[in-house]
Amino acid sequence: xxxxxxxxxxxxxxxxxxxxxxxxxxxxxxxxxxxxxxxxxxxxxxxxxxxxxxxxxxxxxxxxxxxxxxxxxxxxxxxxxxxxxxxxxxxxxxxxxxxxxxxxxxxxxxxxxxxxxxxxxxxxxxxxxxxxxxxxxxxxxxxxxxxxxxxxxxxxxxxx
Numbered sequence: 001x002x003x004x005x006x007x008x009x010x011x012x013x014x015x016x017x018x019x020x021x022x023x024x025x026x027x028x029x030x031x032x033x034x035x036x037x038x039x040x041x042x043x044x045x046x047x048x049x050x051x052x053x054x055x056x057x058x059x060x061x062x063x064x065x066x067x068x069x070x071x072x073x074x075x076x077x078x079x080x081x082x083x084x085x086x087x088x089x090x091x092x093x094x095x096x097x098x099x100x101x102x103x104x105x106x107x108x109x110x111x112x113x114x115x116x117x118x119x120x121x122x123x124x125x126x127x128x129x130x131x132x133x134x135x136x137x138x139x140x141x142x143x144x145x146x147x148x149x150x151x152x153x154x155x156x157x158x159x160x
Contacts, residue, residue, distance in 0.1 A: 003034050003035035003036070004035060004036050004037070004038050005035050005036070005037050005038065005076045005077055005143050005146055006037075006038050006040040006072075006074045006075045006076045006077075007023055007037045007038060007039055007040060007075065007076070007077055007078070007079070007143075008040055008041040008042065008043070008069035008070070008072060008075040008077075008078040008079070008099075009023075009039075009041075009042045009043070009053075009059075009069075009078065009079045009081060010042075010043045010066040010069055010070075010078055010079065010080050010081060010082060010090055011043070011044060011066075011080065011081035011082040011083075012042055012043075012044040012049045012050075012052075012053060012057075012081070013044075013081065015081040015104050016042075016044070016079065016081035019079040019081055019102070019139070020039070020042075020057055022135055022138060022139035023037040023039060023079075023139050024039075024057075024058070025139070026139045026140050026143065027039075034144075035143045035144065035146075036143075037139065037143055039057065039058045039059045039060070040059065040060050040061070040072060040074045040075050041059060041060065041061050041062065041063065041068070041069045041072050041074070041075055042054075042057070042059045042061075042062040042063075042069070043062065043063050043064065043065060043066040043068065043069045044062065044064070045064055047064075050062035050063070050064065060074075066082070066090055066093070067093060067097075070093055070094055070097035070099055071097060075099065076099075076100070076146060077099060077100040077101065077102070077126075077142070077143070077146045078094055078099050078100070078101045078102070079101070079102045079103070080094060080101050080102070080103045081103070081104065087103060088112040088113065088116065091103060091113075091116050091127075092112075092115075092116055092119070094125075095116060095119045095120050095123065095125060098123065098125065099125070100125050100126040100127065100142075100145075100146045101125075101127055101128070102127075102128040102129075102130070102138075102139075102142045103127075103128070103129055103130075104129070104130050126142075126145045126146050128141070128142045128145065
């Protein structure tokens with residue numbers, strides 16, 4: 001199988017950069033060889049960070065508008081790495097756009113998260129939640145889950 005998955009990252013602060021690093025390591029083959037992520041689009045509110053996303057991090061493009069990442073047909077899955085207050089809004093938009101997503105540590109018991117989980121489940125979207133820094137193994141597990149080749153015993157945090 002030669003599967004490449006177009007990845008978008010929304011928010012390039014500390015968590016976003018950890019997700020980027022995990023994807024870069026997965027692309028370099030430091031995890032299972034398939035699927036391989038392609039860094040397609042990044043979103044951040046800071047111009048300097050957006051420029052760095054393309055010039056240094058390897059994204060094809062960047063934008064200040066996260067919805068442009070979600071609407072990009074070359075983006076197959078997204079990491080949502082925005083401040084906690086924005087997580088429900090961006091996750092709901094990802095569900096509406098039909099994009100599988102990976103986030104770090106939401107308040108899963110809150111009403112907005114329960115609604116998002118139900119909506120994602122009804123559409124069959126893969127979502128992944130991790131409680132700590134992103135790792136290459138977590139990135140690989142998320143990417144495999146998007147393509148339907150996830151080994152469930154390796155990734156108890158992935159939900160579909």
